[in-house]
Amino acid sequence: MPIITIKTIINAPAQRCFDLSRSIDLHQISTIETKERAIAGKTSGLIGLNETVTWQAKHFGITQKLTSKITAFDSPSYFVDEMVSGAFKAFRHEHFFEMIHDQTEMTDRFDYTSPLGIIGKLFDNIVLEKYMFSLLYKRNQVIKEFAESNKWKKVLSV
Template sequence: MPCIKIETTIHAPVQRCFDLSRSIDLHQISTIETKERAIAGKTSGLIGLNETVTWQAKHFGITQKLTSKITVFNSPHYFVDEMVKGAFKSFKHEHHFEEINGQTQMKDRFDYTSPLGILGKLFDSIVLEKYMFKLLEKRNQVIKEYAESEKWKQVLLN
């Protein structure tokens, strides 16, 4: 099971970073290249405990749908989203936030299992793990950009 870990330091309050990370609207902004959009469940605003969202996006030339659910929620320090239905066999994405010296340390841990057994593992090692890392890294850079500027107001104050 691949495990992707990313740490991002953000010069902004922990609550702002936490809320931007669970914003459906900001997620859609950060995934504009894959045309990801929320089509069912929570489709805008801030997602919370036990809420689901179904995403539709184009990855590897194929339009896909994925439904995830917030299974753990401890504002503003930690939340987890897990796949309910989608292309993966399973995934669990942990989001950790800690304020240190006026900055937020945001840590992501993304564990997933691909379908198709040995073929899925081969696809992981050749393509998917790097692809997922880049998607998550891009998302975190957008969160950082919005949190450290006045752009956060466009997302959280609407």
């Protein structure tokens, strides 16, 4: 069961980073390469506790759907989204936000299990873990870019 942890330092308030991280609209901007879009549940705005979103995206040449639910929420320091249905056997994505001096340390902890037993583990080792790290890293860079500029105003109500 791989666990991916990524820390990103952002020169912006924790509340802004927290809200950008739960923005459906910014998520779609950050995943433009995989054509990810919200098709059911919460499809725009800010997702909150006990809300679900169903994403459709193209990964490895295959169009896939994944539904996740916000299962824990403590604004502006922490939230968790967990897979309800989709290609993984399971996943839990924890998002932490901590103000350190005038910066936000944003930490993602993505804990997932691939399907297909030993074949899934082999796929993790060869491809999937690096692929997921890259997706999460790119997403965090977009959050950082928007949070540190006026772009955040495009996706968050002022």
